[in-house]
Amino acid sequence: MEELLSDFVAETQEGLEALANVVVALEADPSDRERLDELFRFFHTVKGSSGFLNLPRFEKLSHAAEDVLSEMRSGDAVPDAATISAVLAIMDRIAELCAAIVSGDTLDRKDDEVIIATLKRCFAEARGTAGGEGDEGDNPDALSASQEEAQARLPGSARTIRLPLVLIDQLMNGVSDMVLARNELSRKLRVVEPEPELESAFERLSNCIADMRDTISKTRMQRVDRLFMAIPRMVRDLSRELGKKIELVLEGGDVEMDREMVEAVIDPLTHIVRNSIDHGIESPEQRRAVGKREMGTLRVSAHQSGSQIVIEVADDGRGINTDAVVSKVVSAGLMSIQDVAQLSEQAKMELIFTPGLSTAQEVTAISGRGVGMDIVRANIERIGGVISLASEPGRGLTLTMRVPLTLTIIPGLILNAGGINFAIPRSAVVEILHDNNPTVSVGQLGGGLTATIRNTRYSMINLEDVIGMPILQGQGPRSLMLVRSTGGKPYILAVANVENHEELVIRPAAPMVMAAGIYAGMTLPDNGQPMLLLDAGGIAQISQLPLISETVETKAPSDATEARGGSYAGLRYIELSGEERIIRLSLVERVEDIPLDRFGTSAGRPYVTLDGRIINCASAVGETDAQPGTREVTCLRIRDDLHELCYPIRMVLDIENVSNELDMSARHGLVAGLVLLDGRQVEAVDSMAILALAGTAPVQPGSAASAPARCFIADADDPWNREILAPLLEQAGFQVMWGEEGASPQRGDILLLTDDTDATDEAASAQPVVRLRRASQPRGAKDDSIYRYDRDTLIRTLTALGEGTVAA
Amino acid sequence: MNGLYLFAHIAGTPIAVSTDEVDAVVRLNELSPVPGVSDHVAGLSALRSRVLTVIDAAALVRRQKSCVRPQEDTESEFHVIVCEISGHGYGILVDRVDDIQTIDTLPLPICGRIDPAWQPYAKGVIENGGDPHFLVSLSGFLELGVCAQAA
Numbered sequence: 001m002e003e004l005l006s007d008f009v010a011e012t013q014e015g016l017e018a019l020a021n022v023v024v025a026l027e028a029d030p031s032d033r034e035r036l037d038e039l040f041r042f043f044h045t046v047k048g049s050s051g052f053l054n055l056p057r058f059e060k061l062s063h064a065a066e067d068v069l070s071e072m073r074s075g076d077a078v079p080d081a082a083t084i085s086a087v088l089a090i091m092d093r094i095a096e097l098c099a100a101i102v103s104g105d106t107l108d109r110k111d112d113e114v115i116i117a118t119l120k121r122c123f124a125e126a127r128g129t130a131g132g133e134g135d136e137g138d139n140p141d142a143l144s145a146s147q148e149e150a151q152a153r154l155p156g157s158a159r160t161i162r163l164p165l166v167l168i169d170q171l172m173n174g175v176s177d178m179v180l181a182r183n184e185l186s187r188k189l190r191v192v193e194p195e196p197e198l199e200s201a202f203e204r205l206s207n208c209i210a211d212m213r214d215t216i217s218k219t220r221m222q223r224v225d226r227l228f229m230a231i232p233r234m235v236r237d238l239s240r241e242l243g244k245k246i247e248l249v250l251e252g253g254d255v256e257m258d259r260e261m262v263e264a265v266i267d268p269l270t271h272i273v274r275n276s277i278d279h280g281i282e283s284p285e286q287r288r289a290v291g292k293r294e295m296g297t298l299r300v301s302a303h304q305s306g307s308q309i310v311i312e313v314a315d316d317g318r319g320i321n322t323d324a325v326v327s328k329v330v331s332a333g334l335m336s337i338q339d340v341a342q343l344s345e346q347a348k349m350e351l352i353f354t355p356g357l358s359t360a361q362e363v364t365a366i367s368g369r370g371v372g373m374d375i376v377r378a379n380i381e382r383i384g385g386v387i388s389l390a391s392e393p394g395r396g397l398t399l400t401m402r403v404p405l406t407l408t409i410i411p412g413l414i415l416n417a418g419g420i421n422f423a424i425p426r427s428a429v430v431e432i433l434h435d436n437n438p439t440v441s442v443g444q445l446g447g448g449l450t451a452t453i454r455n456t457r458y459s460m461i462n463l464e465d466v467i468g469m470p471i472l473q474g475q476g477p478r479s480l481m482l483v484r485s486t487g488g489k490p491y492i493l494a495v496a497n498v499e500n501h502e503e504l505v506i507r508p509a510a511p512m513v514m515a516a517g518i519y520a521g522m523t524l525p526d527n528g529q530p531m532l533l534l535d536a537g538g539i540a541q542i543s544q545l546p547l548i549s550e551t552v553e554t555k556a557p558s559d560a561t562e563a564r565g566g567s568y569a570g571l572r573y574i575e576l577s578g579e580e581r582i583i584r585l586s587l588v589e590r591v592e593d594i595p596l597d598r599f600g601t602s603a604g605r606p607y608v609t610l611d612g613r614i615i616n617c618a619s620a621v622g623e624t625d626a627q628p629g630t631r632e633v634t635c636l637r638i639r640d641d642l643h644e645l646c647y648p649i650r651m652v653l654d655i656e657n658v659s660n661e662l663d664m665s666a667r668h669g670l671v672a673g674l675v676l677l678d679g680r681q682v683e684a685v686d687s688m689a690i691l692a693l694a695g696t697a698p699v700q701p702g703s704a705a706s707a708p709a710r711c712f713i714a715d716a717d718d719p720w721n722r723e724i725l726a727p728l729l730e731q732a733g734f735q736v737m738w739g740e741e742g743a744s745p746q747r748g749d750i751l752l753l754t755d756d757t758d759a760t761d762e763a764a765s766a767q768p769v770v771r772l773r774r775a776s777q778p779r780g781a782k783d784d785s786i787y788r789y790d791r792d793t794l795i796r797t798l799t800a801l802g803e804g805t806v807a808a
Numbered sequence: 809m810n811g812l813y814l815f816a817h818i819a820g821t822p823i824a825v826s827t828d829e830v831d832a833v834v835r836l837n838e839l840s841p842v843p844g845v846s847d848h849v850a851g852l853s854a855l856r857s858r859v860l861t862v863i864d865a866a867a868l869v870r871r872q873k874s875c876v877r878p879q880e881d882t883e884s885e886f887h888v889i890v891c892e893i894s895g896h897g898y899g900i901l902v903d904r905v906d907d908i909q910t911i912d913t914l915p916l917p918i919c920g921r922i923d924p925a926w927q928p929y930a931k932g933v934i935e936n937g938g939d940p941h942f943l944v945s946l947s948g949f950l951e952l953g954v955c956a957q958a959a
Contacts, residue, residue: 173858177856180854180856181856418843420840420841420843421840466844467843467844468843468844469843507859508895508896509861509896510849510861510896510898511896512845512846512848512849512861512863512950513842513845513849513861515845515846516842516844516845518844519842522852522859523859524854524859528854529838529840529854530840530852530853530854530859531840531852532840532842532852
């Protein structure tokens with residue numbers, strides 16, 4: 001009896017889940033006979049079973065619903081919203097009763113009566129409006145009843161049985177055992193004399209085992225339908241509650257994924273759908289006001305892409321209001337305004353995933369989104385998935401979840417550190433580089449390691465330091481993995497090397513192993529040596545990485561706030577001609593190895609073809625300039641807002657912090673002077689000169705309307721003038737002249753003087769003079785000089801002088 | 809309790825474990841190290857398709873690595889008592905396994921002032937052929953193992 005009862009509960013619950021869609025569909029199209037039949041069959045089955053099992057409450061409820069539905073089927077009544085709602089209420093009640101049987105709770109019997117009464121009343125009203133036909137429909141004869149009985153039997157579908165999950169897991173374990181035994185056998189076979197017969201038998205065994213493994217894996221698969229089952233009901237209930245009209249489109253329900261995966265995705269998906277309805281799709285009035293269809297569309301789709309399932313939730317609502325998200329992030333103190341300002345539009349949108357944002361409830365009112373999105377992302381990433389979003393303000397939002405097919409078998413990378421092998425989920429690794437790669441530079445400051453990849457700085461951790469093993473020397477270049485950690489910032493994990501990748505069966509590790517905080521589980525790869533799976537997020541936490549965002553170097557070299565620090569980041573490299581030089585890092589867009597055949601010369605000018613464009617090249621290159629053993633030349637790609645230049649070099653050395661003040665000003669060609677780095681002289685490249693190589697003079701914006709004022713800088717040898725002032729002026733649209741031999745200020749020029757320039761002989765000239773001082777405070781009341789970093793005043797004064805509105 | 813006990817030595821001390829807790833006793837010769845965790849986690853070992861977390865019982869009791877613990881690149885074998893506790897497979901590394909015997913008498917209370925290191929683990933005394941053995945429980949070892957780590 002116990003067994004029968006639990007079977008009944010399981011069947012009923014399954015039936016209820018499957019029916020949630022049906023009811024909603026029926027409401028949309030009341031004439032849908034097939035759906036009506038389906039619903040009727042369910043209640044009929046429940047009534048029958050509950051009568052047999054002596055469950056009078058189930059019987060009463062299902063009987064009431066069956067009655068109503070049977071009249072609808074016979075065409076005596078048309079389903080209307082109120083009646084369908086009442087039928088739904090009965091279904092909910094049946095679900096509650098099922099749950100109560102399982103948990104042993106009791107539910108108030110009176111509520112049943114109320115629900116049944118409501119259904120009857122609704123139905124009576126519906127019939128009343130439908131024309132109040134007579135009572136003929138109320139006494140179905142014996143014949144029609146038996147017909148119904150026959151129809152109520154489920155049509156023959158593929159036979160299924162129920163199995164306890166434990167059994168399937170045991171089967172899976174058994175198969176894993178077989179695979180390991182097979183591997184061992186194969187190792188043993190390799191040492192003995194080859195015997196064709198034995199080998200072919202072994203081959204057959206191998207194939208059988210592989211097939212079996214596949215089949216058993218399939219028993220764990222479920223259709224995504226199950227994931228979608230709850231959505232129609234939720235959309236219906238929520239849209240009613242909020243007074244919105246929403247059309248739901250479900251696609252790809254027949255895609256299959258691992259049962260555990262389905263369980264893991266249900267919550268995030270529900271959350272996202274809820275958010276879309278609650279905050280994304282506007283009310284009918286708002287939609288009308290902005291010229292959209294009153295009915296919003298919510299599209300939930302799934303498809304398989306390689307070893308991943310892609311689930312997309314797209315709405316045509318208002319999208320993400322990035323300004324609101326940004327202001328929320330800033331006001332919550334999670335990021336500074338400066339940091340936020342550097343972010344791209346996409347990055348700003350992704351701030352909705354910022355942990356801590358969710359705790360502030362009012363964000364829903366302001367931005368529309370952001371409730372618990374960090375948790376959604378954490379949940380998706382925990383199962384090795386990725387979540388991304390694309391929002392078009394006013395047009396809608398699409399959230400895409402990519403999750404692996406199964407939880408227990410994941411693609412993993414096997415790596416080695418301190419002589420021990422570890423695994424890491426493939427999904428956690430963004431990029432792998434060798435530490436001798438020219439685009440990477442590793443720095444150390446006070447014990448903290450940083451690695452800079454293409455101008456982005458990351459915290460770096462040696463895995464050996466985390467696990468307390470010595471770093472083994474002399475094994476070739478180390479591998480740097482750019483690792484994405486749940487919720488945190490990406491960082492670099494350095495290991496001895498990355499060996500290969502393998503599909504790994506992941507098992508949970510023992511608590512005392514998990515307690516270390518750096519492992520996510522353990523696995524048994526094909527070689528039979530147990531291995532631990534690393535937890536990227538845990539390692540970041542254990543190492544107490546600062547949670548600062550990656551610092552993107554600002555592009556403008558003349559940014560006064562940067563210069564105030566007195567130093568800039570410089571890239572140290574070796575020229576093709578052998579000199580060691582240093583160049584402002586902000587000028588270098590990236591470092592690239594370019595094949596020799598891309599280089600060429602035309603009319604004496606060297607050029608290079610990159611990404612389908614022809615770009616000026618600083619010098620012609622030949623065979624001898626290629627890196628040894630390759631036919632590629634390392635190049636700096638240099639650009640400002642107007643110019644682009646490819647600058648071939650021998651090799652990149654490092655990134656250094658260079659003082660703005662040259663230790664020795666020795667301007668010659670590209671070189672601005674010398675700086676001392678660790679006691680060695682290095683030539684500092686003149687930023688202006690290198691950009692001048694980029695080709696034609698820049699077209700000054702606005703030059704057609706009025707010629708820009710020319711600034712005459714008296715002291716051309718002052719490195720500050722050259723490195724800081726000139727780029728600033730150029731950027732502001734002024735032309736810069738240098739006080740070199742033979743050059744003298746002309747009419748209309750503005751003369752710029754610095755402190756140490758001898759002012760007396762210049763004072764007589766007819767040109768307006770602007771003095772710059774080094775000290776931040778004026779020397780006296782009569783001092784009309786401008787502090788040299790007071791950019792705003794300087795530009796304002798120069799502009800005013802250029803227009804002749806202010807007399808000098 | 810069926811009265812069947814497994815007798816072994818941990819850190820030179822004779823112990824008895826109820827066989828209810830024991831899945832098997834196996835000899836292993838390979839251990840994959842687990843860096844970054846407490847000393848008493850000796851490593852991981854594969855037993856068919858199961859992965860066992862091998863606990864160095866001596867290290868747990870005496871807070872020092874046991875002498876039987878295999879050194880790297882030696883072929884020496886060692887004994888572990890295999891058990892499953894709350895879903896995880898463990899191997900308890902012992903000096904040696906002596907015997908399995910049915911003892912019908914109930915465990916005796918501990919007499920005498922015992923080594924404080926054993927205080928948390930010893931639950932009683934079982935006599936086998938006149939020799940006293942500490943009665944220990946494997947799950948107790950593991951619980952205390954986790955606590956020791958937390959401390």
